[in-house]
Amino acid sequence: MSDALPRPEHPRPQFVRDRWLILNGEWDFEIDQGDSGLQRGLVEAPLSGRILVPFAPESAASGIGDTDYLQAVWYRRTVRVPDDWFGVVLLHFGAVDYDTTVWVDGVEAGRHRGGFSSFTLDLGPLAAGSEFILTVRARDLHDNTQARGKQARQFLNNGCYYTRTTGIWQTVWLESVPPVHLRRVATTPRFADGAFTFRAAVSRNAPGHSFRATVLSGGRPIASAETRADLDLSPALDVRLPEDAVRAWSPEDPHLYDVVFELVDAAGETVDEVTSYAGLRSVSIDGQALLLNGEPVFQRLVLDQGWWPDTLMTAPSDEALREDIQLALSAGFNGARLHQKVFEERYLYHADRAGFLVWGEFGDWGVNGLGGTGANQQPTASHVGEWLEVLERDISHPAILGWCPLNETAQLRHDRTTALDDVTHAMFLATKLADPSRPVIDASGYSHRERTDVYDSHSYLQDPAEFAEQQRGLADGMPYVNVGEDGPWSLPYAGQPYFVSEFGGIWWNPARSRDAGAGDDLLDSWGYGDRVRNLDEFYARFEGLIGVLLDDPRMFGYCYTQLTDVFQEENGIYAFDRTVKLDVERIRRAQQRPAAYESTRDGAPVPAGTAHSAPSGELRGPVG
Template sequence: MPDPYLPDAPPRPEYPRPQFTRDAWLNLNGEWQFETDRSDSGLERGLTDRELTGRILVPFCPESELSGIAETDFLEAVWYRRTVTVPAEWADARVLLHFGAVDHDTTVWAGGQEVARHRGGFTPFTADLGDVAVPGEELTLVVRARDSRHTVQARGKQATWYANSHCHYTRTTGIWQTVWLEPVPRAVALRRPRITPDLATGSFLVELPLSANVAGHRVRATLSDADGTVVTVEGRADLDLCPRLVLNVPENRRRTWSPADPHLYDLALELLGPDGEVVDTARSYAGLRSVSVRGKELLLNGERVFQRLVLDQGYYPDGLMTAPTDAALLRDIELGIAAGFNGARLHQKVFEERYLYHADRLGYLVWGEFGDWGCETGVRDDNQRPDASFITQWLEALERDHSHPSIVGWCPLNETYQNLHDRITVLDDVTRGMFLATKQADPTRPVVDASGYAHRVPETDVYDSHCYEQDPVAFAKIMAGLAEDRPYVNTGPEGRSWSVPYRGQPYFCSEFGGIWWDPETVAAAGDDTSDSWGYGERPRTEEEFVDRFRGLTGVLLGDPGMFGYCYTQLTDVFQERNGVYRFDRSEKADTAQLRAAQLRPAAYEETT
């Protein structure tokens, strides 16, 4: 393995959960034993009880180059094994084993005992090791991840046949986000908080779930800024499994979060024992902002902010769905801002939480999304079909990401196929279930039931469409109907509607552009044998690409009925060559010109 990844310097060493941090933790990234189990017979063959034959660098998936394996064939199941020494100073604690994400169906053993199962490749889960983890002693961890292409699952853009093609990309199997150990108090401990801003009253609602209730305990939350403590509030912790504290910010200390001023307050959380001693503590942060709907407008802090979003799929040449470094996550946001975007649709996967942390810090507007592209009921050779696990995993994503101020909307589904005349309605059930789950878990943000194609929930907060027309004049005609409450709506075969009628919601074109700009192929005398692809005819020069970009974005910037748009896409991804930047993040066109194209005066006042 590369020298930088020695045990004292594991890959991705940063704390993976930046909105709920504790000082004591042990990063388990680094070298693990590894073995491929192509027939998923490892349990019968005793892989839980013996050494494995290979090595892998966690948290990178075995398909990636950074893992040290780079096996891109189908992997029915994979196994991991590692022995760790539980720190002796954790003697009085209960030890938790956290996984950021494992694709797809995971079983975990510790000390020979099964301690966790989890289904879903995008969301975190935790194993409480109970009495299995003995401080000061070694503990053997074994992980099996099954990822059959025949198992119904949400997989996003992962290919279900061998090779990459069109917008299907190399698969991810097994561990692909950070693994770590964490000690918590045995009797009662803090769980992940939910922080909800209330701009109207200048306050934060801080909900503090607990592992149990113990007589005499209290919770305390302290909000602070650069000038020191803003407010401290205490409450009882023995009457409710989720004590709620309201932190009122004095008017002279109120400062809203926005792209123009992404101000964050620090938040200290404490669990106090009967004598006032600190039993458990964690750090977090919060942004004071609101998202609201007024007619067709989507407002931030009560003001119009045109959302110039870019589609970001979060793939990397060497790490696939895992960023090679934390700096790479930050860099993607900086690249979007440099090109004139003020936010992103995080497309077809649940991004690493540290991406959201950087978006919070930089004031980058984000729509959180699930990975389920093209979900439908009628295609039997496609395993991305709706089932209850979609809702379960989406709820886990909502719980993880609720408190991030950069998230201004939720998008549980994308480009679903369901005609009004279909007799199979399970997709309708799952669509409505995911919409209702989102509104129950977070009523403070707008929800689009499905981005593009099949809008199935009449009360969806946002209506949208996807349109890849490449001629700006024709594109303008397609989008012109919004002025008369007849917006462009995606339709299915024979022009049949996929959607319930539009009823005046805020509307945006949430995918457009996708210009097939592949300068290397153009330089090779227009070689049409290239396996690259994008939308429309390839521009012949950079100037032609910039002109088309300017024309398409200009159609939507000048539309007073739009609250924003989302341009496809930030970077090329493998053979898909329609990014603003190349796959390696190098500049593909003059970024300054793209930024200038988007910062032209729109039909209303810009605040950013």
């Protein structure tokens, strides 16, 4: 194993204090195949192996590389608290899959369920000394009772399913906070007013305390506001920017303001200070138009699943997160649908800096309306709870333009309300309540059972002429809807903004496709439709498919499948190892021509100067 500390950067760039400590690196480790470790005394007994955290034991990077079904895994390490820390010690986990229990010196410190959401434990008196033993058990049943995204339930990878992830797969870290501290701050930009609303959550109220927010530009304070924090567990305030300092966040100019949050005591002394940042932008709906800062911006999105060959769902480095955004920009995309996993918050930080548009999603692919053992995942109350944790963590990132908690839910037409109906309704309402500032799709593609803000469909037709015929109904208010004779079933389209949020998926691998024929093993290679035989055929198909959507004045965007190959799924613009498969400049040029949507607004011309150009392909901003 390498001596270098893996993933040493701060995991939450939007909420930074001075005292923090990364716990990544080598830990003691043991696979508990029978999930009997608790009875066998593994809370305190020595563990038999070593692992490199935060890489999952199925990954090569972890030093384990065991891709069998891992029912439970155990971790342990000694933690030394820095001498200058005081107050409360918080233990943060970026993500652990799936059911986690944590012990400090053999005493249970907390539990968490959910493989995609971050969680925090207040260690309180358990971390009162300068050193303690941290033990973690993660249980992963690999059945259909948990949200699992694209992780395979079969032993081998197959179709759209990939190598399983068990245990710790994002950064583990400690933080020192005062007894009265900020738990979080939700930032809402108010573009029309040139202002921000900051709503804090405090650990507890203390007499005379206040919450203060200061906005800076170029390192200079430009606006500040303060409100009492002793009477409200969630104090909120508005900070209005000077008129000459108002600058919108957009793909062309991803301007970010630095922000400092403080809790101040009755004597005027700062007891807790957090540094953050914010972008001033708005998302609004006008008829069929989805607008950014009041203007039509055609969303040239790419499906990004966020997997790597040696590290699986964990990015091998912070630079790898930046690289994926740069690869997308270089190919002419201006954003991504972050598909079937919750990405590390560092990715959103880089998207914020780059002006890269993002749709956030949960990992729940394969649920169906009737449940049973045939469903890849069962919709349960844990979906709702975990999704709320995701929203709480990510709500303040300006790059996120919308949410789609579910994906391709195959809800059939039947005479009873199912558990999936209930979970869909709950996740939709929870998203709207947690974040009324962004549009919400109940489920991307297939079944729309709520009156969603945005309507979408998925289509993998490979012939551009057939695709054009399928999509032509949008002009008459009758767009393509994922409805078939046997299901799924959706509420009718009601004039919302509309886009095709999955299409393409052109099957191309230069090593296999020259003489490709039917009958190849799907475990070896997979894609949509017939494989193209050569690059000329790929470019013709790609340009034809995207041309259908670029030329539709009522289509506000698209999402092409996908950025990279993922294991056997070979339909990426880039290979799985991020090397070039195609003429990326040709892909970029095909997308850069103006979209009809950018020159029309509900069928009328947009005033001169307001239409946005396609992305330049450059990663902008000080990405640290």
